Amino acid sequence: MMAFSASQARQLKAKLAADHVKSRTENGATLNYIEGWHAISEANRIFGYDAWDRHTVSSRCVWTGSSGRYYMAAYTAKVRISVRAGDIVIVREGSGSGESRAVSPGQAHEIALKSAETDATKRALATFGNPFGLALYDPAQSGVRPSKKDADETSRSWCLRSANANPTSTFETPTDFAKALKEAMGAAPTIEALFEVWEQNLEAVRASIR
Incomplete structure (x- = not known):
């Protein structure tokens, strides 16, 4: 329990x-x-x-x-x-x-x-x-989320990341990025995986609504 x-x-x-x-x-x-x-x-x-x-x-x-x-x-x-x-x-x-x-x-x-x-x-x-x-x-620090500055630089190309932080695709507009993120979250096999996808793309989401 x-x-x-x-x-x-x-x-x-x-x-x-x-x-x-x-x-x-x-x-x-x-x-x-x-x-x-x-x-x-x-x-x-x-x-x-x-x-x-x-x-x-x-x-x-x-x-x-x-x-x-x-x-x-x-x-x-x-x-x-x-x-x-x-x-x-x-x-x-x-x-x-x-x-x-x-x-x-x-x-x-x-x-x-x-x-x-x-x-x-x-x-x-x-x-x-x-x-x-x-x-x-962890020497690789895989459990560290990129800084806001790094995320902002990444978000300029609207890069979608998977649950394990790997880039999967890039988009020209925040609208296309948001659509792809919604699909990726909908395809997550578990609730934990869904939240991991969200965490990996959170800074880009914030940048898209500034």
């Missing part, structure tokens, strides 16, 4: 919008991630503001130091996420780390601890699906 509603399950299976993906360079490598506020916002949107909780299971300062007028600290943390879905409570845990540099010891420890808790929260939420950053663990 599925704990989540059909709407929640559909949202958890949806692709992560590339507009929410950030990147940073660390040790010579480029890392993609979503920001903590976005992960929490998505949890509120999908689960409901009063249907999930976050609890810090443990935290530990693993390093502290100073350099000139600055104080530094590094923390690790473990966070537990509990989601109430009907009569079931789904529990996931994640671990994370955080570092900081500040002008006072208190600020350094506070910022590092919050950073570690946020990192752990994102890791725990990622186990629920692409909207929480799970798609970023």
Whole structure:
């Protein structure tokens, strides 16, 4: 028996919008991630503001130091996420780390601890699906939907995409594109496939009505 509603399950299976993906360079490598506020916002949107909780299971300062007028600290943390879905409570845990540099010891420890808790929260939420950053663990990032800018550029040629994001045909006008999209959605074998076709072409649809 599925704990989540059909709407929640559909949202958890949806692709992560590339507009929410950030990147940073660390040790010579480029890392993609979503920001903590976005992960929490998505949890509120999908689960409901009063249907999930976050609890810090443990935290530990693993390093502290100073350099000139600055104080530094590094923390690790473990966070537990509990989601109430009907009569079931789904529990996931994640671990994370955080570092900081500040002008006072208190600020350094506070910022590092919050950073570690946020990192752990994102890791725990990622186990629920692409909207929480799970798609970023896939090197091909097939679970990431193109950015609005890329979609707008694609939509100029009115490209119709299949459920697995492959271009199937292009059209000269938005009217022809809309007609083909309607036919493609009507031919979808399952409701899940129908929503996948819609998700893949959503930005082009938005561009067609601007």
